Amino acid sequence: MATAVPHIPPKQDLPPPGGYKKIPFVRVPPKSYFTGFTMIGTYVAVTTVGLGIYYLTAKKVKRDEIEMRSAQNVIFPLLIAERDREFLRQLRRNRDEEADLMKNVPGWEVGTWYGEPVYKTLPEDTLVTPIFKEFYGHTDWKSYAKRAHIKLWS
Numbered sequence: 001m002a003t004a005v006p007h008i009p010p011k012q013d014l015p016p017p018g019g020y021k022k023i024p025f026v027r028v029p030p031k032s033y034f035t036g037f038t039m040i041g042t043y044v045a046v047t048t049v050g051l052g053i054y055y056l057t058a059k060k061v062k063r064d065e066i067e068m069r070s071a072q073n074v075i076f077p078l079l080i081a082e083r084d085r086e087f088l089r090q091l092r093r094n095r096d097e098e099a100d101l102m103k104n105v106p107g108w109e110v111g112t113w114y115g116e117p118v119y120k121t122l123p124e125d126t127l128v129t130p131i132f133k134e135f136y137g138h139t140d141w142k143s144y145a146k147r148a149h150i151k152l153w154s
Contacts, residue, residue, distance in 0.1 A: 090135065097138040 034042075095110055102108040109115050119128055136144040 091130070094130075094135070094138050 099110045102110070107114050112118065119126075122128065132148070136147060
């Protein structure tokens with residue numbers, strides 16, 4: 001025998017007494033901190049101060065550029081002279097290396113082709129600039145390749 005379950009009516013979810021509060025859907029404009037005249041005045045002031053600082057900095061940059069150009073103009077002849085000295089040193093090293101390599105070859109004189117001068121119409125004290133491969137003829141391959149890459153791309 002089953003006992004009878006008493007009938008309890010279901011509890012409904014109803015609005016609170018007085019109803020729900022209103023849903024806000026009206027546009028709320030943001031608070032204005034500055035007026036148009038304040039923003040324009042601020043822009044003019046910041047621009048004026050910025051231009052003043054730029055003017056002072058530009059004068060200093062121009063002075064520094066003039067000083068750097070003067071320093072480059074002063075040191076340029078020294079750098080050219082050092083480059084020329086190193087070029088002549090390398091020619092001397094090449095000549096000494098040729099003399100060392102060919103010391104066992106009979107009739108070989110350094111700077112000639114078996115005793116015949118290569119340039120017959122030039123005076124003996126004239127420097128003939130060697131071609132690139134002759135200049136780097138007695139160096140290692142890595143130095144030659146590095147310099148050839150720089151020479152070919154510049």
